[in-house]
Amino acid sequence: MADISTRKVNPLFLREEELRQGIELLFYAYRDFTAVADQMLEQYNFGRAHHRVIYFVSRNPGITVSDLLSILKITKQSLSRVLGQLVREGFIDQRTGLQDRRQRLLTLTEKGEALERELTEKQRALIAAAYREAGAEAVEGFRKVMLGMLGEEDRQRFGDDGPTGFRQRAG
Amino acid sequence: MADISTRKVNPLFLREEELRQGIELLFYAYRDFTAVADQMLEQYNFGRAHHRVIYFVSRNPGITVSDLLSILKITKQSLSRVLGQLVREGFIDQRTGLQDRRQRLLTLTEKGEALERELTEKQRALIAAAYREAGAEAVEGFRKVMLGMLGEEDRQRFGDDGPTGFRQRAG
DNA sequence: TCCGTTAAGTCAGTTTTATTGACATAATAA
DNA sequence: TTATTATGTCAATAAAACTGACTTAACGGA
DSSP states (O other): OOGGGGOTTOOOHHHHHHHHHHHHHHHHHHHHHHHHHHHHHHHTTOOHHHHHHHHHHHHSTTBOHHHHHHHHTOOHHHHHHHHHHHHHTTSEEEEEOSSOTTOEEEEEOHHHHHHHHHHHHHHHHHHHHHHHHHOHHHHHHHHHHHHHHSOHHHHGGGSSSSSSSOOOOOO | OOGGGGOTTOOOHHHHHHHHHHHHHHHHHHHHHHHHHHHHHHHTTOOHHHHHHHHHHHHSTTBOHHHHHHHHTOOHHHHHHHHHHHHHTTSEEEEEOSSOTTOEEEEEOHHHHHHHHHHHHHHHHHHHHHHHHHOHHHHHHHHHHHHHHSOHHHHGGGSSSSSSSOOOOOO
16 A cells, blocks of 8 residues: 555655645645635735634534634634624624533624625635636546545545534524 | 636536535645644744745745745745744855845755755655545646646746746856 | 533733834845 | 845734633533
8 A cells, every 4th residue: 555655666756846746736726725815805804714714604504613613723712803703793693502502503694694705706716717727537636635635534524424524504 | 718607507506515625625635734844843943934934945945035035925024034033043044146146045054954854744745645545647637726726927836947936056 | 409521702911923114235237 | 326126124013823711601420
């Protein structure tokens, strides 16, 4: 399985170069990818953190605060600042959980949905253009490689238990 | 070329889902990808910015400050803090340009090279594992899609004028 | 019912990483 | 000579995270 790295024939220069290109592709793509939404966020006086919260609440309606934290991997205090703003300004609703009333289930308001669409629009367009140019086969390869870089935990979210495996719907 | 978006047949649900998965793959992969180096950076009291500077100087020995700025897309003042530290602590050398003596050409010292290898090692391993799992064909697809997301400017760096198109070597 | 644990939130202080704006120096190039 | 460029610096500020300590309310098992 991993014998390649132990071959006598040596892990050639091209392989090293290939890997470095991979590193850089990831850097550049992510940089540009976030940049297209940043412009729009400024108009609302929001930052990337707000975008991520809006995005993942959109993807997982009814998600709990702790599940959101485990996606974002930031502290409760960091989330609090951002989430508090979004709730106060009417982009996100909090409902008390029915089974467990300690939980605050998060959903986007209509206003929040509208902002989410606006924010993700350019990112979708960027990816859509890249997918279209590259073709279906390349897209399959892209997904394979990207999935391979994720930990088991994250990889499961791309399985068959819903978009990210955190969705709750119920409330 | 772009007629797809204007089709009457409507841009189906699956397409939307596919794009959203792309967005998330990029988010998770980048998050994990940076995390593996962050651990090590802490030991040196450095942050991601230091890593990026070390990385791109390593890739482009003799790069000028302004070219480095145009890769990183941060302000001169932000770079200054990080670069100054790296120079003072002996990871990066500055030489005055020969043709243009206003320029400061940046190269890694041996100490800097060592740190670079150490830092990038885990990232390379992560990508290598993903490449190996996914197979050569998938890797080609990955590269196609990622390149498609870059602006023309960045895309050229992956052409045939050296690794990133900024390398200078001379000094 | 009592009690330890969990989910969520808050207060206070700090750190990292970036920003804008203004300005300085030296070298290049028209 | 003079405008421009490459680099660097001072000062103030902002964004987004952090640590640590603590509170409130609800759950759940003994």
